[in-house]
Amino acid sequence: MAPSAVPVDGYPSAHDEADVLRPVKRLKTDLTHSRTESQLGEDVPDAIPPHPLGVKPLGNAYTAKTNLKTSAGSFRSLPDELLIHLLDRLEAIDLLKLGGTCKALYAFTRFEDLWKTLFVESPPPNFTWRGTWRSTYLCLPSDLESRISCADLFSDVLHRPFYCAHVPLKSYATNIPSQNAIPRLPDLTPEEFSADWTNTPFILTSPVKQWPIYGTWTTTSLLRTYSSVPFRAEAVDWPLATYVSYMRNNTDESPLYLFDRSFASKMSLTIGPDAPDASYWPPSCFGDDLFDVLGAQRPDSRWLIIGPARSGSTFHKDPNATSAWNAVLTGAKYWLMFPPSVEVPGVFVSADGGEVTSPLSIAEYLLSFHALARRTPGCREGVCWAGEVLHVPSGWFHLVLNLEESIALTGNFVPRARVVDALGFLRDQGQNVSGFKDDVKDPYGLFVERLGEKYPEVLEEGLRELEKRSKGKRGKWEELVKGYDADDAVDGGFSFGFGGDEEDAE
Secondary structure (H helix, E strand, O other): OOOOOOOOOOOOOHHHHHHHHOOOOOOOOOOOOOOOHHHHOOOOOOOOOOOOOOOEOHHHHHHOOOOHHHHOHHHHHOOHHHHHHHHOOOOHHHHHHHHOOOHHHHHHOOOHHHHHHHHHHOOOOOOOOOOOHHHHHHOOOHHHOOOOOOOOOEOHHHHHHHHHHHOOOHHHHOOOOOOOEOOEEOOOOHHHHHHHHOOOOEEEOOHHHHOOOOOOOOHHHHHHHHOOOEEEEOOEEEEHHHHHHHHOOOOOOOOOOEEEOOHHHHOOOOEOOOOOOOOEOOOHHHOOOHHHHHHHHOOOOEEEEEEOOOOEEEEEOOHHHOEEEEEEEEOEEEEEEEOOOOOOOOOEEOOOOOOEEOOOOHHHHHHHHHHHHHHOOOOEEEEEEOOOEEEEOOOOEEEEEEOOOEEEEEEEEOOHHHHHHHHHHHHHOHHHOOOOOOOOOOHHHHHHHHHHHHOHHHHHHHHHHHHHHHHHHOOHHHHHHOOOOHHHHHHOOOOOOOOOOHHHHO
């Protein structure tokens, strides 16, 4: 039975729509670049459209004569957050039926995150993206979607995500204070990087332009070859054609971000400067990646990233205390970064420092905290344009916003100068270690063993530095009962274990 958009009484029929469900569940810096801020395009002041159902912010309720929620029966007394939490427990058929009882519940049951959850849990087979999660889940053509005015409903829970999905964001990437600007360099030698830049964000303006794929990879060209290849976009695995359809036609506050770690095998790419047919290679200034000693047992280290304007990553640190490079092939990315010692406004860090949580979307963070973040000592900002690569030092917090539809490649690595960070993380934060295969039971022990085999002097240097850091963290009592002088132990000849001795491994 074809669902009816507006039944005879002028109210949406849950009964008809329900029928659709039954079959289906970052020397000399160069501050210039090839583009200018003006080329981003201007934010249009009145670019925010009205809410499709006419829902308004909660503050408007205090001067309104009518509030639709008062007619929602027993649900009227529930705070909106609790009501959405309750609705999130319902099946699609129940949402449709409940949405047919009154206008207030009609608006609440159409909240997109409810349908996104249902879709991710049970995607329809062979679906076509139809612009919204609800329409896609229900297989409803857009012309059959009901649109009932709920102009007298006031809810921040419903209106705020819609506002954040449409508020202009490009202005946040402009007028960057000079003290915050991420340095821009044409290139670095490995020696320069190792001596001066391993703990500093910077943007390289030339290496990526030497890659064979630079200038040839666009969304259109990738679609010609990989249209039907499934790629990971957060919680879903979609053919590239489906993701691009979603990317260019959605109203999500936080659009799905294609972030695929297996892209090289899926696309049959050759990677590395010495390979005759290499598609790309890590910028040479970063030198050896010490995690390479792990061979096939190394944790995930490279990703293909594709996303629309407004997509990106909320504040986080890269895994396992690694550093990273991020190369933009098309589009532009705005970076907002802080060193590990800084308390980032609006960001919560776990007691052990292993987990970073920002409970807000990118848009809401920029709306609420950007001005404060920009004034915070240590803040670094910059725009990475197509053909450029940004260096993310180990332990730095960063937020990334796509200013345009973008394609990028990123790689995580452990440079020699930061090996102590990786050693300390693997040893002391085992619960936060990620990306290793299940058969690697002791990532720290494995790394120490392999590093000692290939780079013994690097391991010795790293463990010595780790011991100094640990000594600085120990209390007076621990120093007294340790029973030996750590510096004497080093002077007497450094030794290390390879994971066989539990005490040494600690």
